[in-house]
Amino acid sequence: xxxxxxxxxxxxLKTGQSMTLQCAQDMNHEYMSWYRQDPGMxxxxxxxxxxxxxxxxxxxxxxYNVSRSTTEDFPLRLLSAAPSQTxxxxxxxxxxxxxxxxxxxxxxxxxxxxxL
Amino acid sequence: IxxxxxxPQSLHVQEGDSTNxxxxxxxxxxxxxxxxxxxxxxxxxxxxxMTLNGDEKKKGRISATLNTKEGYSYLYIKGSQPExxxxxxxxxxxxxxxxxxxxxxxxxx
Numbered sequence: 589x590x591x592x593x594x595x596x597x598x599x600x601l602k603t604g605q606s607m608t609l610q611c612a613q614d615m616n617h618e619y620m621s622w623y624r625q626d627p628g629m630x631x632x633x634x635x636x637x638x639x640x641x642x643x644x645x646x647x648x649x650x651x652y653n654v655s656r657s658t659t660e661d662f663p664l665r666l667l668s669a670a671p672s673q674t675x676x677x678x679x680x681x682x683x684x685x686x687x688x689x690x691x692x693x694x695x696x697x698x699x700x701x702x703x704l
Numbered sequence: 705i706x707x708x709x710x711x712p713q714s715l716h717v718q719e720g721d722s723t724n725x726x727x728x729x730x731x732x733x734x735x736x737x738x739x740x741x742x743x744x745x746x747x748x749x750x751x752x753x754m755t756l757n758g759d760e761k762k763k764g765r766i767s768a769t770l771n772t773k774e775g776y777s778y779l780y781i782k783g784s785q786p787e788x789x790x791x792x793x794x795x796x797x798x799x800x801x802x803x804x805x806x807x808x809x810x811x812x813x
Contacts, residue, residue, distance in 0.1 A: 633802055638799065691753065
């Protein structure tokens, strides 16, 4: 049981380049989410998904796209990287809270992204 | 966007002392309140999931209480140890999970 995996662990991009951060989980969790961690800002929600085929915006969605074609995978796409997107990105998953279970999130190890 | 507030932002506590900090959240449309422990260079790990008004949860020296009607939760650490040094995050859950900015706890030897 690998839990939540993220690739790559580190990435350096030039302004304007695009890339996809990969996230996968093997716990059959309905809910998946992407956060970015910036100094003094805690974890801010970028996008989330309550199940395959369903995605929604979080607190800071601009500049990012997501899709959820399977339960297991939830990739995050940077369309045209900007220095303001330099951050550490965490993917997380949990059982859906909509059934009132309120399940805890399990986090991946993070991806450290630098945009020059 | 939901407003989840944590206080204080930072706390220095002498080893052996007890401490507590606060999370405040919207009192409407409540599903759950989570507490996470986040050590430097690691990923956050869940401490408690609290769903009912009046909930009290305990794990070793750490405990938490929940008041959904007034929108706050307290995390308590009894007899602080150096290994308790970390950032403690609370997260409010309705259809999505929003985090507060955390309380950074430093235990002084």
